[in-house]
Amino acid sequence: MRIPEAAGLRSEVGDVPSGIPAKAQAKVELIVSALAPFAEPPALQISFISAPGTGHAYALSVPVTVASFCERVPLPAADFKARWGALAGAPREVTAVVAPASGAPDLASAVAAVRDVLAMEPIDAGAPGATGASSFRTKSVHATTGAAICVGSLAMVIPDAAGGVYKVAVRTQVADVSAALMKAISAHLKSL
Numbered sequence: 580m581r582i583p584e585a586a587g588l589r590s591e592v593g594d595v596p597s598g599i600p601a602k603a604q605a606k607v608e609l610i611v612s613a614l615a616p617f618a619e620p621p622a623l624q625i626s627f628i629s630a631p632g633t634g635h636a637y638a639l640s641v642p643v644t645v646a647s648f649c650e651r652v653p654l655p656a657a658d659f660k661a662r663w664g665a666l667a668g669a670p671r672e673v674t675a676v677v678a679p680a681s682g683a684p685d686l687a688s689a690v691a692a693v694r695d696v697l698a699m700e701p702i703d704a705g706a707p708g709a710t711g712a713s714s715f716r717t718k719s720v721h722a723t724t725g726a727a728i729c730v731g732s733l734a735m736v737i738p739d740a741a742g743g744v745y746k747v748a749v750r751t752q753v754a755d756v757s758a759a760l761m762k763a764i765s766a767h768l769k770s771l
Contacts, residue, residue, distance in 0.1 A: 580607060581624045587617030612718045613648040616755035620644060645759035649713035649732060651700035659704045659712060663733055670754035673761040677745045679771035684738035684745045688771050696767040697734055697760055708737030715756050730756045
């Protein structure tokens with residue numbers, strides 16, 4: 580079992596047993612730390628021999644996104660609106676129109692997506708959809724302050740039942756974080 584180096588991530592694989600009996604299982608600890616924003620989940624390569632001369636190799640992805648490193652941030656509606664306005668425009672803002680597979684966007688799914696997929700604290704900001712706030716936490720430290728680097732993140736998901744789509748906007752100070760969060764939320768909403 581091996582995890583190739585990935586930009587923005589540090590991965591550690593625990594002890595891998597040299598053999599596993601038939602119909603048995605083994606647990607291997609995997610620790611992934613975010614050092615910086617990243618676009619793709621880390622790769623996981625598993626290889627083994629099931630019988631002499633019969634090798635197997637599987638390339639998988641670890642189910643980790645930027646949202647896996649987000650911490651919910653409670654925010655008063657007035658603060659959300661002020662920060663939302665301050666982060667308007669590219670490259671900090673990423674927008675998309677996402678069509679769900681079911682063709683039936685709804686507010687409950689929008690709220691669940693913001694809360695669960697983006698790991699954001701839902702905020703009633705008076706928007707016609709779901710809004711939320713979080714902080715993307717890294718293990719990297721700021722050169723001047725020595726504090727861990729964090730990126731505040733805001734999102735809005737508006738269901739448009741008449742159009743059969745979700746209108747999504749993500750805003751952060753770092754374009755790569757905005758893009759990575761949009762990728763995670765878009766994939767989820769398309770699957771609904």
